[in-house]
Amino acid sequence: MLKRIGLFFILFVFLVPKGWSQEKLVAKANEKYDEYSFSPAIDIYSRVLKKGYVSADLLKKLGNAYYFNADYMEAAETYKRLVDNYPDEVSAEYYFRYAQTLKTLGDYGHSNAIMAKFTEATTDDIRAKAYKSEKEYLEDIRKNSGRYNLENFEYNSPYSEFAPSFYKKGLIFSSDRDTGNLARYRHTWNSKDFLDLYKVNADSTSMNFVAKLGKGVNTRLHESTSITTKDGEILYFTRNNFKEGKYIKDDKGIIRLKIFKATLVDGVWGDVEELPFNSDKYSVAHPALSPDERTLYFASDMPGSLGASDIFRVSINEDGSFGTPENLGNNINTEVRETFPFVTENEILYLSSDGHPGLGGLDVFGTKVADGKFDNPVVNVGAPINSSMDDFTFILDDVSQKGYFASNRPEGQGADDIYAFTQTTPLIVDCNQTITGTVRDKISNEPLVGATIKVIDESNEEIYATITDSQGNYKLSIDCNQGNFVRALMEGFVPEEDYLSKSDGKPQIVDFYLERDTVNAGFGDDLAKLLQLSTIYFDFNKYNIRKDSEIEVEKVIVAMEKYPSLKIKVNSHTDSRGEDAYNLWLSQKRAESTVNYMIAKGIAKSRLTSEGFGETKLVNKCRNGVACSNAAHELNRRSEFIIIQ
Known part of the structure; x- marks a missing residue:
């Protein structure tokens, strides 16, 4: 049958005369085999075998002649005889051909066992690397089966x-x-x-x-x-x-x-x-x-x-x-x-x-x-x-x-x-592309935990969704045989999406930086909370901004630069230690210190106001006369950024 397979090489046949010795017959068969004249080679090898002359080389060539003529039953019997009687002379390729012939006979279990021997005999072979168990590869094939209705071709x-x-x-x-x-x-x-x-x-x-x-x-x-x-x-x-x-x-x-x-x-x-x-x-x-x-x-x-x-x-x-x-x-x-x-x-x-x-x-x-x-x-x-x-x-x-x-x-x-x-249905030719990334607040650059990531096809159908982890990261797989939209969503933020056209399937990183939904942020909201900022803390009995808080104030400045109409009132607070009047003065100095820092960074004075509340708005039970740790008291030494316009 291999004449149809493609790399068949044709010579004319000469009849083998009778009466030659077995060695001469084998030599003549080998000559025909080397010329790809498999049909006469099979006839001669078979005659010699019936007379009891056998060797590993003869079985290899006879098995191959059957194999390349698509006579898989005879090929399987010949390869079996080779493997059973001459195991030390069997190379990896003969295990592979033997396994293939067993498949054609429907003996997938035995074929799989022979393929295991093939993989043991070779390390760099592509076929060995692709080798799967019988159950695995048959299940893969089953997934694509049943999609064709065969019909008669009347011209056979x-x-x-x-x-x-x-x-x-x-x-x-x-x-x-x-x-x-x-x-x-x-x-x-x-x-x-x-x-x-x-x-x-x-x-x-x-x-x-x-x-x-x-x-x-x-x-x-x-x-x-x-x-x-x-x-x-x-x-x-x-x-x-x-x-x-x-x-x-x-x-x-x-x-x-x-x-x-x-x-x-x-x-x-x-x-x-x-x-x-x-x-x-x-x-x-x-x-x-x-x-x-x-x-x-x-x-x-x-x-x-x-x-x-x-x-x-x-x-x-x-x-x-x-x-x-x-x-x-x-x-x-x-x-x-x-x-x-x-x-x-x-x-x-x-x-x-x-x-x-x-x-x-x-x-x-x-x-x-x-x-x-x-x-x-x-x-x-x-x-x-x-x-x-x-x-x-x-x-x-x-x-x-x-x-x-x-x-x-x-x-x-x-x-x-x-x-x-x-x-009846198209072939499932998977092209799975791995997409990873991080979703962050565009202003604060903080990762957004629990943001939703959706994959939407070109027909606007949602085909997959996941959420970001504790680090704001996500990972998903898309079909790279088609274009896809990857969309990031988070409550309080404007959704963002990226279009990924069909590709070669190489992994890709897609990060999202979501903007706050300022339409829903209005009078009285704390901008620090909207930006998910760390609290602006002060040291005990001091009103200068700490180094670790400067980073957070800078994020507020960025937001005000992005939204020029935004006006902010800085509310500052103290803990309960000290006299009430002193704490009121200290909190006012903290509010003014924060405003002055922002003015020095380029924010117009007209957009900023300040007020100190002393110890009147504690966030915990650490009021006068209550014993609290230093860490608990620190929670009350804070500034807020309240939207007033």
Whole structure:
């Protein structure tokens, strides 16, 4: 099946003569295996095994040949024999492939146990770092499952159909249904016919029946995945390395994959040219376009790849030239296969992977790639799109919510089948951004405890609320795939909010400085209390402002500077010690001292008055004749700032 997966490299098959020794047979099988001719290699390895010849190397190659041909049951049995009989010769990669084959058989418990061995055998592998218990990853997949209604695709055949792409009002897809039965037209990966591109319901000439694209596109080797521009004038497609009627091999004898571009001229695809970043040394395949058609996504094993195939992108310039390919990085790509990209109008990149946690084989995943960022979560789209087998070439129209994908699940009609679907609810592609901050009084800079923080979406719906802690701090998480308003509210203050546009999800600090609601602050209110100031205290028997109180008086000055019409009366008080008349004089001196300090700082004298009340307005029971501590008496030696206008 891997001919559809993308990095398959094709050679022609030669029959193995009879009568060779087992060693010669194994050598011949190894030769076929090294040429990626897996079908004849499997035949030879199987014959040798039946005769009792076995080794760790033979089991590794036979297991891999089954694995890359999507014969997962035979692959699982072969890997089990390898792991049981040659544990000292099993590397981490074989544990991973064995675990994958067990998933395709529905044996998730055993698969999870083998994955645990895989994580023990490697430390830096992306797959090991993403490893979760069976319960955890299946629960994550379950959350996104059940959002698609599958429908019949009436153009499937007993052969392979896959790689659907939107074209006008219909589709282009790849199939091996009509390439002939002669051996020279079959490849040795899995002994199937070569692939061509077909169209259906795309125009009046192909309405209601399947038609091949012209000879300008199709050749006697593989043509597979494709994408067209929205106007239907340019076609990008995948083809084996083929030039001037001949296939081109690399130095290992492998026919690599390349992306070609064709232009529609008078209804015929012509002017076929290969893209400049193709190579005879590595494969470039499976094109997809960004919504603005200025970026081409593709799969490749070019230098810099993390695994067997990675997802790359390259810019398309105004003049039609191309930039330098860029790997999407290790958040999206793993050490194995990431392939078949597709990008929706909402900038969700869908791809198939067997490196991210899935149900088995290749699964379809989605991740948000808005603003050129590739560090958002990669989410498994769940069942019924994904199954225990290979699920791939997923496409979706965001407007109609209809789409297509291919799978080799056993209930299909052919080796691979296309399935139509309708998406009932959008994919949950989480982009959680952590927002932290502090809410403070704008005048006093004091933290506001118990202030309410609300998150409001662009539809003005409240979606989350929290309150500040004892330090005035808050912490929350928002969906950074959309714009959000973060609003701070506190009784007695004017609410304030900040708009956060969709982002790359990096943590952000948003502090709020709330202004007092002066409309509700009026005659007779103590400004010190409104500003949540510490009490202005005086030392015993003194009327000069203490250093620790200067800070608080400065905050009153700031408020008066901000509100020029504000007038204040400073009321000062003493404790009960001393003669009543003396205390009245002392409190008046304290009030005047406070006013003089404020005048010296620039506040107009006309805005300030003062009055001393002596010991007539005590705040506690420390009156004459009552024994009190020094700290209790200090509470009465204070100044107040009363609003008089």
